[in-house]
Amino acid sequence: MSSIKEEISKRRTFGIISHPDAGKTTLTEKLLLFGGAIKTAGAVKSNKITRHATSDWMEIEKQRGISVATSVMGFNYRDLRINLLDTPGHEDFAEDTYRTLTAVDSVILVIDSVKGVEKQTRKLMEVCRMRDTPVIVFINKLDREGQDPYDLLDEIETELDIQVKPLTWPIGMGKTFKGVYNLYKKNLLLFKGSQRKLSNDAISLTDLSDERLDAEVGETAANQLREDVDLVNGVYPEFEESDYLAGKLAPVFFGSAVNNFGVRELLDCFVEVAPKPKDRSTEIRVIEPSEDKFSGFVFKIHANMDPKHRNRIAFVRVCSGCFNRGSNYHHVRLDKSFRFSNATAFMAQEKETIDEAFPGDIVGLYDTGNLKIGDTLTEGEKGMFKGIPSFSPEMFKEVINLDAMKTKKLEKGLSQLMDEGVAQLFTYELGARKVVGTVGALQFEVIAHRLLQEYGASVRFAPLNLYKACWISSNDPKKLNAFIDSKQRYIARDKEGKLVFMAESKAWLQMVEDNFPDINFHEKSEF
Structure with missing residues (x-):
């Protein structure tokens, strides 16, 4: 070898x-x-x-x-x-x-x-x-x-x-x-x-x-x-x-x-x-590709690559060491060990099973829902790789379910498509309204098409007057709670359960920021 x-x-x-x-x-x-x-x-x-x-x-x-x-x-x-x-x-x-x-x-x-x-x-x-x-x-x-x-x-x-x-x-x-x-x-x-x-x-x-x-x-x-x-x-x-x-x-x-x-x-x-695979930073240290122990991160997830089999594939970039199929690897975010017996290399839609992969390679791992974009897999080390942010979307629409009998299918479909990073999902704390945020209009069409084709769920998207979704945080938990209480109508959670403030206009957001100096408003979810 x-x-x-x-x-x-x-x-x-x-x-x-x-x-x-x-x-x-x-x-x-x-x-x-x-x-x-x-x-x-x-x-x-x-x-x-x-x-x-x-x-x-x-x-x-x-x-x-x-x-x-x-x-x-x-x-x-x-x-x-x-x-x-x-x-x-x-x-x-x-x-x-x-x-x-x-x-x-x-x-x-x-x-x-x-x-x-x-x-x-x-x-x-x-x-x-x-x-x-x-x-x-x-x-x-x-x-x-x-x-x-x-x-x-x-x-x-x-x-x-x-x-x-x-x-x-x-x-x-x-x-x-x-x-x-x-x-x-x-x-x-x-x-x-x-x-x-x-x-x-x-x-x-x-x-x-x-x-x-x-x-x-x-x-x-x-x-x-x-x-x-x-x-x-x-x-x-x-x-x-x-x-x-x-x-x-x-x-x-x-x-x-x-x-x-x-x-x-x-x-x-x-x-x-062109450069060979380079070193990468985790929260703890810089990882060299030539290190013995395996590490890698998920940068993309795709559901239903094969329409006959409803599976999800997580795309993992190998950063160091050698990935071996069937080995147990540590999932840093969940702090758990997982065994990946099914690993593939790609040629567009053609996939072949592989036994090992090296730094620079992209491995497809079949996943039942444990992996998310940005997750790190290692041979035991606890550091997460840095640098996969979510940006605040530019367009927002409310999800209207057209068939109440298919609510479960709709929820599953939305959850899986959001795991892929196709768009972002925000659920209002009051009334549990679901809002999808995207970078462009075509994504709504793709989501509706895929929900129907892959999950049998029919939806339409109703336009919403929203300017930005800002993630919120504060060093003072009491002040954060007081802010949430006073602005409850505009508070939602993203898919990870992080708190988000749904701002209706630029001027209004500016005013709210001025009135609540102890609250931090972030346009990226990486903070």
Whole structure:
């Protein structure tokens, strides 16, 4: 058996993030194709082909052509084990993406060459900034008439507050797109629009004054490339791996994912520079991946991955040691020991049972309801891993049960979907009204659809005039109780039973905060 250190050196765990429609799911597929994990690319529904994108497997995703749940896929490439987490691009599912970013060691950010940096891209980069996550940028859709490459790079630097270094450079764009020159490997890749074949015939060109360049792309394009490369080398910093690993410099690749173009260059550079699994902090100390004892945390829960079997799977990121199937592990929050005899690795919806997993790996554990997002599992140590917050939602609606006979099913469904972190549930102390809070409107549709399909419960969501749900605490229990008594109509509890103040407007919240200085109002549940 190989040592833990050897296994760690083979692991690369990363997330793919982007604004909706930038081509993230397509890029994910092409990476899997190059990794040999799938044989043919599935086209998304709009292409009138029945096979859907591999990483989109929930019914509603297939209908809408969007990713709403994070998919985990593992594949091998150049003797490395790559763990890829495809995240929802749709902003209504941002919270799932923020949590996923806690489980990866680096990210690939996909940007649409036509639209450039968009609102959601900025938000996602802020989360990467908080953790100094290393970022590689892939500028996609070069086969369309997009923005000027220099403008795109300027926009990335200004809007996302990160230095960039192009490692490939496009020759033309849209109708005049001829290919890319790889500045990193000094070779030329010519574009032959093909969605089916995996091209790998790069022409080695260490010297751009070589006449072969003119012969391949034409004199005008060749001269433009020579000018561009001189300018790029003069303007942008040298690519230093240490700056990339510190999250200060983002290497940039250009390509067209739908045409398999520029993807291999991205993957080859990624496996050379991307970080191995890193250390992680618990409340007690910093845990090194190479430690002997196993530890990991739950960053996502998914109910009913298999519609025939009503099961829940908790996604666990292994942080240290070796996870062994069938072993007993300590559940820190419950202070209890659990044995996990059923452990799986993922290839989107395909699952395989595994006997062991190493730092960087994502393990799926079948669970009957003991695990929650943020839970830590260890071989006995008591520290919880830090950094999986719940943010105050932005939209609130009351749950109206349309079938009183199905109340139990509704409660079970709501409980399980909230465990997944799809949305947050608040129950008023007075009258027990249930309110669901989400980041975006589409989530209400997904919840109603899944409650009906998976639990047989029909609901409608009634709009509520609420501004924010703030978690409350105080160092003085008497003052907290007095506050609760005076504001009972506005007090609810979240799923964990924590006290929440439901504020109806910004001005009113400000006034209440001023009137009750001893009460702390938190916009995150992590305090």
